[in-house]
Amino acid sequence: xxxxxxxxxxxxxxxxxxxxxxxxxxxxxxxxxxxxxxxxxxxxxxxxxxxxxxxxxxxxxxxxxxxxxxxxxxxxxxxxxxxxxxxxxxxxxxxxxxxxxxxxxxxxxxxxxxxxxxxxxxxxxxxxxxxxxxxxxxxxxxxxxxxxxxxxxxxxxxxxxxxxxxxxxxxxxxxxxxxxxxxxxxxxxxxxxxxxxxxxxxxxxxxxxxxxxxxxxxxxxxxxxxxxxxxxxxxxxxxxxxxxxx
Amino acid sequence: xxxxxxxxxxxxxxxxxxxxxxxxxxxxxxxxxxxxxxxxxxxxxxxxxxxxxxxxxxxxxxxxxxxxxxxxxxxxxxxxxxxxxxxxxxxxxxxxxxxxxxxxxxxxxxxxxxxxxxxxxxxxxxxxxxxxxxxxxxxxxxxxxxxxxxxxxxxxxxxxxxxxxxxxxxxxxxxxxxxxxxxxxxxxxxxxxxxxxxxxxxxxxxxxxxxxxxxxxxxxxxxxxxxxxxxxxxxxxxxxxxxxxxxxxxxxxxxxxxxxxxxxxxxxxxxxxxxxxxxxxxxxxxxxxxxxxxxxxxxxxxxxxxxxxxxxxxxxxxxxxxxxxxxxxxxxxxxxxxxxxxxxxxxxxxxxxxxxxxxxxxxxxxxxxxxxxxxxxxxxxxxxxxxxxxxxxxxxxxxxxxxxxxxxxxxxxxxxxxxxxxxxxxxxxxx
Amino acid sequence: xxxxxxxxxxxxxxxxxxxxxxxxxxxxxxxxxxxxxxxxxxxxxxxxxxxxxxxxxxxxxxxxxxxxxxxxxxxxxxxxxxxxxxxxxxxxxxxxxxxxxxxxxxxxxxxxxxxxxxxxxxxxxxxxxxxxxxxxxxxxxxxxxxxxxxxxxxxxxxxxxxxxxxxxxxxxxxxxxxxxx
Numbered sequence: 001x002x003x004x005x006x007x008x009x010x011x012x013x014x015x016x017x018x019x020x021x022x023x024x025x026x027x028x029x030x031x032x033x034x035x036x037x038x039x040x041x042x043x044x045x046x047x048x049x050x051x052x053x054x055x056x057x058x059x060x061x062x063x064x065x066x067x068x069x070x071x072x073x074x075x076x077x078x079x080x081x082x083x084x085x086x087x088x089x090x091x092x093x094x095x096x097x098x099x100x101x102x103x104x105x106x107x108x109x110x111x112x113x114x115x116x117x118x119x120x121x122x123x124x125x126x127x128x129x130x131x132x133x134x135x136x137x138x139x140x141x142x143x144x145x146x147x148x149x150x151x152x153x154x155x156x157x158x159x160x161x162x163x164x165x166x167x168x169x170x171x172x173x174x175x176x177x178x179x180x181x182x183x184x185x186x187x188x189x190x191x192x193x194x195x196x197x198x199x200x201x202x203x204x205x206x207x208x209x210x211x212x213x214x215x216x217x218x219x220x221x222x223x224x225x226x227x228x229x230x231x232x233x234x235x236x237x238x239x240x241x242x243x244x245x246x
Numbered sequence: 247x248x249x250x251x252x253x254x255x256x257x258x259x260x261x262x263x264x265x266x267x268x269x270x271x272x273x274x275x276x277x278x279x280x281x282x283x284x285x286x287x288x289x290x291x292x293x294x295x296x297x298x299x300x301x302x303x304x305x306x307x308x309x310x311x312x313x314x315x316x317x318x319x320x321x322x323x324x325x326x327x328x329x330x331x332x333x334x335x336x337x338x339x340x341x342x343x344x345x346x347x348x349x350x351x352x353x354x355x356x357x358x359x360x361x362x363x364x365x366x367x368x369x370x371x372x373x374x375x376x377x378x379x380x381x382x383x384x385x386x387x388x389x390x391x392x393x394x395x396x397x398x399x400x401x402x403x404x405x406x407x408x409x410x411x412x413x414x415x416x417x418x419x420x421x422x423x424x425x426x427x428x429x430x431x432x433x434x435x436x437x438x439x440x441x442x443x444x445x446x447x448x449x450x451x452x453x454x455x456x457x458x459x460x461x462x463x464x465x466x467x468x469x470x471x472x473x474x475x476x477x478x479x480x481x482x483x484x485x486x487x488x489x490x491x492x493x494x495x496x497x498x499x500x501x502x503x504x505x506x507x508x509x510x511x512x513x514x515x516x517x518x519x520x521x522x523x524x525x526x527x528x529x530x531x532x533x534x535x536x537x538x539x540x541x542x543x544x545x546x547x548x549x550x551x552x553x554x555x556x557x558x559x560x561x562x563x564x565x566x567x568x569x570x571x572x573x574x575x576x577x578x579x580x581x582x583x584x585x586x587x588x589x590x591x592x593x594x595x596x597x598x599x600x601x602x603x604x605x606x607x608x609x610x611x612x613x614x615x616x617x618x619x620x621x622x623x624x625x626x627x628x629x630x631x632x633x634x635x636x637x638x639x640x641x642x643x644x645x646x647x648x649x650x651x652x653x654x655x656x657x658x659x660x661x662x663x664x665x666x667x668x669x670x671x672x673x674x675x676x677x
Numbered sequence: 678x679x680x681x682x683x684x685x686x687x688x689x690x691x692x693x694x695x696x697x698x699x700x701x702x703x704x705x706x707x708x709x710x711x712x713x714x715x716x717x718x719x720x721x722x723x724x725x726x727x728x729x730x731x732x733x734x735x736x737x738x739x740x741x742x743x744x745x746x747x748x749x750x751x752x753x754x755x756x757x758x759x760x761x762x763x764x765x766x767x768x769x770x771x772x773x774x775x776x777x778x779x780x781x782x783x784x785x786x787x788x789x790x791x792x793x794x795x796x797x798x799x800x801x802x803x804x805x806x807x808x809x810x811x812x813x814x815x816x817x818x819x820x821x822x823x824x825x826x827x828x829x830x831x832x833x834x835x836x837x838x839x840x841x842x843x844x845x846x847x848x849x850x851x852x853x854x855x856x857x858x
Binding site: 098099100101103127128129130131133134135136148150152154157159161180181182183184185186189193206207208209210217218224 | 309310313315317318319321322353354356482483484485486487496498503504608609610611613620622624626634635637639643644646647676677
């Protein structure tokens with residue numbers, strides 16, 4: 001009885017406001033400044049002074065939340081994927097269930113094998129890949145670039161997300177075009193905007209920006225605007241450098 | 247396909263050089279550049295075609311001529327301001343873009359279940375009107391590109407009927423920014439229901455006229471039947487969704503499979519055809535317009551009085567909007583309240599409007615069945631008042647990859663029909 | 678009370694400038710340069726509800742070589758800019774440009790890396806048309822205003838004098854330029 005009481009007390013101690021406050025203050029500061037943006041003079045969206053990052057979440061079984069019907073299928077999906085991967089089960093670093101969506105965080109080396117299982121395993125059958133979305137987190141050291149894939153199974157009417165990361169210093173992720181041909185342009189777009197190199201892509205060239213463009217414009221370290229217009233040798237500087245409306 | 251490596255490159259440059267080259271060689275292969283400024287490419291699309299006589303042996307697509315940087319621009323604006331940007335992506339389906347984005351934001355906020363019923367009904371209503379408008383433009387531009395200007399004038403005339411209603415409801419003909427995180431910007435104005443009832447009376451007749459003109463038209467059939475065939479396996483591999491996959495025999499529709507905005511409560515069919523060609527896509531689109539009318543009719547029955555914005559002072563827009571002599575703005579009642587009634591209300595209004603609301607850290611993907619296919623929105627938040635990253639999976643972007651599969655081996659004239667039947671909108675492709 | 682009252686009925690007097698202006702404005706041939714949202718409204722203006730044919734402009738040409746008006750309808754990306762300039766260069770003189778919508782006029786809400794901040798960076802613009810997108814009626818209004826401008830354009834020596842005067846006036850104006858030192 002007393003043991004149970006002590007355990008309860010210990011659990012509650014972790015939730016004490018003071019303890020939580022200490023933890024919050026110990027977390028690294030992710031963003032400072034009055035107005036998040038520091039590349040333009042824009043001041044809309046005033047967002048306070050400091051934002052602290054939170055630790056990555058890893059969900060544990062059971063993944064199905066009885067209160068959330070969207071998650072009902074997730075244990076079956078996780079089991080099927082585990083069975084499909086077999087001895088390569090370490091491909092999945094962690095599983096996250098949030099907002100009724102399931103995310104598999106995958107080591108990039110194992111991505112290609114995993115998506116092959118996702119497509120071909122009769123218990124999974126994710127026939128449709130809805131592309132890859134790049135995300136750049138400059139302060140996530142060693143895993144700055146994320147490649148986020150969304151898969152949809154028409155057979156089982158289910159959707160999951162697969163996420164893999166690559167460091168800025170070595171921005172390589174295997175291409176999954178050989179499994180999902182639809183990802184051809186999506187991967188080119190992610191390369192164009194974020195500089196993620198998809199190894200094994202048949203023709204990884206720029207798709208949205210001009211071929212001779214410098215830099216990858218949707219990375220966080222790329223400014224929003226201020227690009228001069230060049231045409232036949234003449235250059236027109238961007239408006240901010242040219243006119244003043246004070 | 248010819249085996250010779252010799253070819254004439256007419257993809258740009260000086261015509262004299264091209265002619266000189268053509269006279270020097272006996273090659274039959276010709277590389278031509280079509281677009282990005284060409285009347286038959288559905289916007290600023292560039293096609294690089296290798297022709298062997300009249301046969302198109304290779305079709306390559308160049309895009310990016312309308313890249314607008316919308317996704318990056320959104321990272322510098324609040325979550326609410328984001329709707330103003332996404333509506334300008336695929337400018338023929340603005341309300342779908344807004345809804346996909348708002349559903350993702352609402353998922354991140356975990357308020358999906360708390361959106362008022364009336365707001366959901368209005369969303370469905372405007373989306374279905376938008377679907378009809380988009381399909382009319384799809385047919386109109388298809389006609390124009392094939393040289394059938396009657397289709398074009400008819401399509402645009404019918405579209406005006408839809409736009410009149412959208413303008414009455416949202417204030418704008420296009421680029422509405424009407425669907426907002428938490429609900430919609432404002433309630434239906436007086437007279438809107440009456441106008442929609444008029445539309446429901448007129449529209450079936452107009453669709454019938456369109457079908458009378460095209461369904462059995464021998465020229466139209468010759469240009470569309472068995473042209474640009476894409477089977478179901480091809481659709482799946484290339485990620486093709488929407489009317490195109492339904493024209494290849496699979497009745498896949500997110501409104502049925504993963505209902506959102508209360509679509510599970512509407513009675514409608516998903517038109518399917520197994521032709522897999524341009525004509526089948528046309529038939530699916532026309533049939534979808536009939537289904538849209540059915541849904542709109544049910545929306546009118548479901549419209550019960552109530553709020554149209556979430557009743558959460560931390561998220562919902564503080565002001566009721568009203569139409570004044572100088573346009574749409576905060577209602578006079580609200581201005582009187584914040585300027586002379588309550589200091590707290592003024593502070594609240596100021597904070598929420600300038601700073602915006604915070605969205606918890608995380609990521610969400612939400613998809614809607616737009617007029618073109620699965621329109622997905624991947625939104626990432628870092629816990630701030632602005633999006634950290636928003637990415638759109640646009641159906642037009644994905645579907646354009648199918649051009650090579652549909653065109654190669656056909657005649658060059660069929661390339662036009664194939665591209666037009668995809669109904670790509672470059673604003674959505676390039677974002 | 679002048680000479681014109683002595684003239685026989687059925688004649689009208691005008692200047693060569695006015696005749697040329699009338700001819701030029703009455704049959705403008707626009708080159709389609711639809712880019713984004715505005716292009717759809719431009720096409721609506723050609724449709725039955727708004728009917729740009731009333732102004733003799735229904736011949737939306739596909740080829741720039743047989744056009745004298747370019748309606749830049751939509752946002753111009755950095756990738757599209759050289760194409761746009763090339764099309765403009767292919768149009769024969771005299772030619773006019775309407776920048777339709779805020780994106781074409783100034784970059785509009787897209788102040789970012791991808792969009793040219795106003796098409797006047799690459800081609801001279803005669804008429805700026807605000808709106809996002811402008812209604813077809815607004816496009817018609819811009820067209821009518823441009824017609825007025827074309828009608829009253831001077832020719833030859835008058836034109837040269839007009840240009841010189843305009844330049845003189847512009848040089849005296851204080852410009853909102855950033856100090857470069």
